[in-house]
Amino acid sequence: MIRMDSVTKRYPDGTVAVDRLSLEIPDRTITVLVGPSGCGKTTTLRMINRMVEPSEGTILVDGVDVQKQPVNTLRRSMGYVIQNAGLFQHRTIADNIATVPRLLGWSKQKARARAEELMERVGLDSSLAKRYPYQLSGGQQQRVGVARALAADPPVLLMDEPFSAVDPVVRKGLQEELLRIQGELGKTIIFVTHDIDEAIRLGTKVAVMRTGGRLAQFAEPAELLSAPADAFVEDFLGEGRGVRRLSFFPAEGLDLLTEPVVAAGATAEQTAAAREASGAPYLLVTDGEGKPLGWSEPGSLPGGAPEELLPYGRPFVAGQDSLRVALDCAVLSPTGWAVAVDGTGRVVGVVSQETIGEAIRGAHAAGRKADGAGRKADVAG
Numbered sequence: 001m002i003r004m005d006s007v008t009k010r011y012p013d014g015t016v017a018v019d020r021l022s023l024e025i026p027d028r029t030i031t032v033l034v035g036p037s038g039c040g041k042t043t044t045l046r047m048i049n050r051m052v053e054p055s056e057g058t059i060l061v062d063g064v065d066v067q068k069q070p071v072n073t074l075r076r077s078m079g080y081v082i083q084n085a086g087l088f089q090h091r092t093i094a095d096n097i098a099t100v101p102r103l104l105g106w107s108k109q110k111a112r113a114r115a116e117e118l119m120e121r122v123g124l125d126s127s128l129a130k131r132y133p134y135q136l137s138g139g140q141q142q143r144v145g146v147a148r149a150l151a152a153d154p155p156v157l158l159m160d161e162p163f164s165a166v167d168p169v170v171r172k173g174l175q176e177e178l179l180r181i182q183g184e185l186g187k188t189i190i191f192v193t194h195d196i197d198e199a200i201r202l203g204t205k206v207a208v209m210r211t212g213g214r215l216a217q218f219a220e221p222a223e224l225l226s227a228p229a230d231a232f233v234e235d236f237l238g239e240g241r242g243v244r245r246l247s248f249f250p251a252e253g254l255d256l257l258t259e260p261v262v263a264a265g266a267t268a269e270q271t272a273a274a275r276e277a278s279g280a281p282y283l284l285v286t287d288g289e290g291k292p293l294g295w296s297e298p299g300s301l302p303g304g305a306p307e308e309l310l311p312y313g314r315p316f317v318a319g320q321d322s323l324r325v326a327l328d329c330a331v332l333s334p335t336g337w338a339v340a341v342d343g344t345g346r347v348v349g350v351v352s353q354e355t356i357g358e359a360i361r362g363a364h365a366a367g368r369k370a371d372g373a374g375r376k377a378d379v380a381g
């Protein structure tokens with residue numbers, strides 16, 4: 001665990017960049033530092049690997065004061081990734097990634113093998129190994145930056161706005177990749193961003209900082225959204241808190257109906273029986289594999305002729321997607337009903353907006369109780 005105890009950084013010109021910051025950063029999780037420009041995020045990150053020395057307070061890594069560790073040993077235990085990757089322009093991609101292993105005295109062959117392994121891990125084609133950074137896209141360069149930071153297998157990764165310079169689509173891909181890598185490698189990651197959506201997406205816990213280098217709130221994303229500590233945090237979180245919070249509730253408890261689902265080519269009797277049994281206005285028609293074809297309107301042909309079907313919209317994956325996704329599917333559906341499928345795309349049932357609404361009310365009520373308990377723990381911390 002990394003523990004910051006009342007850490008302050010006062011720069012020589014008198015600027016207080018970080019003011020009595022106390023944080024406990026759990027192992028093998030992603031802790032995000034987020035806040036407006038100039039609130040002291042980068043300074044905080046750099047104090048952990050001693051690129052900036054604190055004016056007051058202590059930082060302990062696994063109980064050992066960073067001030068008492070040789071700087072080189074400390075930095076080798078912490079990979080560092082920055083915006084625009086900061087690659088060595090005159091070195092190939094493979095050599096960039098192998099930088100720290102080579103410094104540690106690994107043979108060329110071993111360092112090269114490690115670079116190749118890491119390129120695969122971060123989703124880079126091995127054919128890029130001999131290229132130079134300028135021959136890569138911004139997103140690819142960021143992946144190289146992550147691979148380089150992981151090269152000597154440090155337990156800690158410090159990431160300072162690593163994905164800020166790429167477009168939103170590439171950024172989303174990089175975020176997904178980071179979550180996947182974290183799931184596989186279980187690093188302790190401290191991630192700086194000024195983007196609250198990125199913080200909520202990536203953070204196991206999120207530290208919201210305010211100008212003047214003070215901590216405004218340290219909490220799990222779902223709790224931030226449901227119970228911002230004050231008006232500053234609420235304002236920083238932006239609009240749509242309630243709907244965004246639904247991302248943290250799985251849709252698996254939804255009561256899915258199978259009665260309004262019929263196979264294409266069903267007889268008039270089967271169609272009538274399905275309408276009667278379900279009481280639902282529309283029937284979902286599926287193909288021979290059980291995959292959705294579209295909605296059959298009341299009074300339309302038995303089984304639903306393809307040309308008469310309404311589009312079924314975007315289905316959600318039962319047992320995987322959140323209530324937010326399920327709600328979105330229902331809102332976008334021409335019938336107001338969402339289609340639930342399994343991992344292979346086969347229909348497992350349908351659910352109305354009303355049923356999703358009830359599940360949302362239930363989830364919020366349960367969440368409020370849990371948040372009440374969680375908040376107490378955080379205030380104490």
Ligand SMILES: Nc1ncnc2c1ncn2[C@@H]1O[C@H](COP(=O)(O)OP(=O)(O)OP(=O)(O)O)[C@@H](O)[C@H]1O
Nearest residue numbers: 011013015017036037038039040041042043044194
């Ligand atoms: N070397 C320095 N000397 C004096 N003041 C500094 C120095 N470095 C940073 N500061 C100031 O300390 C404060 C915090 O800076 P820091 O870079 O940590 O903020 P930040 O939250 O990372 O900002 P951004 O999101 O814009 O990168 C700012 O007011 C900044 O101007």
